[in-house]
Amino acid sequence: MTQSLLHQILDYANRADPYPLYEELRKTPVHHDEGGPYVIGTYYEIRSLLHDPRISSDASNLASTAGDPLAESSQGDSALPPSFLRLDPPEHDRLRRMTNRPFGPPHSPHRVDGMRPELHEIVTGLIDGIGDTDRIDLVEAVSYPFPVTVICRLLGVPREDEARFHSWADTIAASLDPDPDADPAERGKVAHDARMQLGMYLAGLIEERRKNPGDDMLSELATAKGPDGAMTTMELLSTAALLLIAGHETTVNLVTNGMLTLLRHPDVLRRLRAEPQLAVPLVEELLRYEPPVQLVPQRTTLADIEVHGVTIPKGASLWLVLASGNRDPKRFENPDRFDPDRRDNQHLGLGSGIHSCFGAPLARLEAQTALAELARRLENPRLLEDPPPYRQNAVLRGPRHLPIACDGIRP
Template identity: 70%
Template sequence: MTHDTLLRQILDHANRADPYPLYAELRKTPVLQQGNDLFVVSTYWEIKSLLHDPRISSDLRNLSPGAAGTLLQEEEASPLPPAFLRLDPPEHDRLRRMSMRPFGPPESPRRVHSMRGELDRIVSGLIDDFGDRNQVDLVDDFSYPFPVTVICRLLGIPREDEARFHTWADTIAAGLDPDPDQDPGERRRVSQEARTELGAYLSGLVDERSTAPDDGMLSALINQHSGTDGQMTRMEVLSTAALLLIAGHETTVNLITNGMLTLLRNPDVLERLRNDSGVALPIVEELLRFEPPVQLLPQRTTLADIDIAGTTIPRGASVWLVLASGNRDPQRFPDPDRFDPDRQDNQHLGFGSGIHNCFGAPLARLETQLALTALVRRLDGPRLVTDPPPYRQNAVLRGPRHLDIAFDGLRAR
């Protein structure tokens, strides 16, 4: 198999259900050069090194035209400026610090913890809505609506507007995972329309919260003042809110869905979780290694020549970091293709590493722990209807598009 063929097979939707044998083949060349200016890095220590290397840029403005070729679809154009996820220091550091103040330590150390009761209520309500059915699509009925509802509560979206917010989120998510049978022009039009409507709604809410603050995160972003960092501009607030919606939503959907799929394939682990909620934490950490919601980080750019694993990646090259391959690297993880919640030293790459380590990781972890625990306790005799399930088109945000689960009934809360 040629290098070109291997990379195209990894991106081919036909292999989405199980890309891991292809990743094993990819790791035989830890730094694979594709064409003149695309380098694919697939082994754990090399990925970890580059995630911490300041000579790797996440700013799309540094990406040379055509550097990534046509192998991966470009992100949708946005009228908003780049969120901090797509910036380098010092701009990245300022915006990330300002976003963290109302979200986590040190200024808001109990923000995520204090949401636990609300998360429990949302999870229970969604499962109750299964009603008398004996089969559900976990994605449509649970994994998608759960994190969007959480983000609404986190930002401070009025309850009466949550349904509209859900519709916009679903439309934008569909744009990130294109249907091959849909007209591309129509898909872009619908997605852009949803982004525009969402942006207009959030802009109006920014105006409201500027004069009538509440305890939501959007209000905090608008009204915080820092002697060092100043104040976020309106456009920076809107970019950060959009990042929370899209990035936080999509990763959590995949993590929950991949998690339930993995548990149903490993009934002994499912039974352990049903009997002991304390095992939820190591289960989720192993899921992040074994079936990470983000498979690879494309569109990184070198700001200088970098020597790694015997290869020189030249300045201005495009770099793809295949996190899911690094997570299965046998040089780092013994027996890496086995799902093992008792695994020790599980320093996976599921949420990345370095300055761009996932901003919402604490919330995603808690959401997934609560979701999986509630599902396995309340679904009586759960089983997969189709295995493997149909997968999303997106090669970066890999997860089932649908996950049909049959069960004998609901157990009481």
């Protein structure tokens, strides 16, 4: 029996290169297998739906989960309340405003930009620590420890606790993967347990910060009493868990996908070494060309919505394939070409609308810093495996390991 197009997209066998499948997806503006979710892969339709108030992010609005593997695996998980990412206005807006006060403009305009020297110092230390240059796993050496160290410092989570929350974060991130072959009940239980453990760990940190606040985000969130009042303990726990996990999971992929792309385009790698300022537009093109978040599943229609003459009924499960929209030739010229000089690059790599990536300014700066330094310091870097081994996850797509070699490390 032939696999449906959606199941082919989710099939790990196609993880290394899903883009031909996305091209097939775009031929049908609204793809729908009976009993499954409605899947959208074209740029303008995705962008419009991301801004449509008739689209809900709240899983409780999903009328039916039949045929939707992600929805099946995520129901009944009550270890922590939903983060603001999984809420609709006005609750989403309130919690996002409160979280943003210690993070970005207008209340904390220099929080991210002020981290530039610290980011450079962390990357430099990681590259200095690379030992044998005959075989380097870039994920283990730089791509993973870099954003983990950054988010720990930003939140005020002890870096030495990474070994404790690593497995919980991995499990929770894996639960986002709509793997049709997984046992939804078993995966739901594992994810619930991981959330429970992470929640208990964060509860201890929050209690400590309330008693002895520092200058970190967790302290500010735990003690703040702004115009929206204070977060409840449970709201604070779910927000802290979101920031801790999302604050490094996507950036690991962005840096790893970035270095993989550069090693496949040595001319661009040489340019970046000579022109470090190229890192800014280069990261934008990476977010279009190889986005760390490939698709947004588990959205729900709050009313009947017509897309290209197809009526998506109220209560339907809706999936938006951002990575497909980013390669839509109706929006981007030569979309399968990696071009850091691309103009008008309004990609969907960080989402759009009210749920656009909260940590986008930090993720951009981390990727710019890491890729510019790697390009400058690694002498004659080259891939040892192409394609490298990928993570199972179809949503957070990126190499699990990136084995490379180089001739040495420049000072």
